Amino acid sequence: MSIDFEVEDxxxxxxxxxxEKLNAMDADHYRGLSEAWVRVRDSLDIRVAIVTGAGERAFTTGADIKSFIASPLPYSEMWLTQRDQLLNRGLEVWKPVICAVNGLCLGGGMTLLMGTDLRVAAEHATFSLAEVKRGVIPANGGTQRVLSQLPHAIAMEMLLTGDSIDAQAALRWGLVNKVVPKGEVLAAAKDYARRIAAAAPLAVQAAKELAIRGKDMDLTTGLRMEQLINRVLQATEDAREGPAAFAEKRPPNFQGR
Structure with missing residues (x-):
């Protein structure tokens, strides 16, 4: 089992x-991924995260079905709702997350992608929610997010047929931000990450939280929340550093304070 974790800048x-398993995840991998998201959430030295898969064949094909069939979880697991939370199921991570899709993005890979903020895909990547072909549904947010991230008819076609779309279709429908040649996915994701990491981290996290929470608020409440959060940010050291750096014609040195 390996969920690799590296931090730089x-x-x-x-x-x-x-x-060797197309980055399919058994229970240990899901647990490791949950621990990785907690580390991203809680580490002050991390400003942005990238999630990807090893090799160039797959991002992840989601759950390792054979392992779960061999060792089905007891029904009591259904009510352990705070256990091993994931980015796409319950865990709140306000630091931006970029998905680098280097091949197959199927099932749980798609639901993981839909829990991220920016997405870069290799030109050979494919995407599908194929669970109905296996007798189940795309859980971890698959049925709950797809209609808000794709046009209704396209989302329902993927959800109800289980058929896949290619990288260019994903780009056309806005599921990904950019399609790049094979082998350049991580570099493109890091380019996004560096630009985000250079911005004021408190402001970045606030912007993400407001945008996501705003989907469940009426406009008047959302606008009021903007006012309140902006007032808080104006009292931070970063809010003084930004204008000072602009006036002095130098890159800002944001500290997240």
């Missing part, structure tokens, strides 16, 4: 490292 790179 404020950027965490999380790699699902099981290429």
């Amino acid at each position: 404020g950027i965490a790179v999380i790699t699902i490292n099981r290429p």
Whole structure:
């Protein structure tokens, strides 16, 4: 089992490292991924995270079905709702997360992708929610997020047929931000990450939280929340550093304070 975790210059790179199984995840991998997200959430030296898969064949094909069939979870697990939370199921991570899709993005890979903020895909990547072909549904947010991230008819086609789309279709429908040649996915993701890491971290996290929470608020409440959070940010050291750096024509040195 391997969920690799590296941090450099404020950027965490999380790699699902099981290429011999197309980076499919058993219970141990899901647990390791949950621990990685907690580390991203709680580490002050991390400003942005990238999640990817090892090799060039797959990002992840989601749950390792054979392992779960061989060792089904007891029904009592259904009510352990705070246990081993994931980015796409319950865990609140306000630091931006970038998905680097280096191949197959299927099932749980798709639901993980839909829990991220920016997505870069290799030109050979494919995407599908194929669970209905296996007698189950795309859990961990698959049925709950797809209609808000794709046009209704496209989302329902993927959800109800289980058929896949290619990288160019994913780009056309806005599921990913960019499609790049094979082998350049991580570099493109790191380019996004460096630009985000250079911005004021408190402001970045506040912007993400407001945007996501705003989907469940009426506009008047959302606008009021913006006012309140902006007032808090104006009292931070970073809010003084930004204008000072601009006036002095130098890069800002944001500290997240």
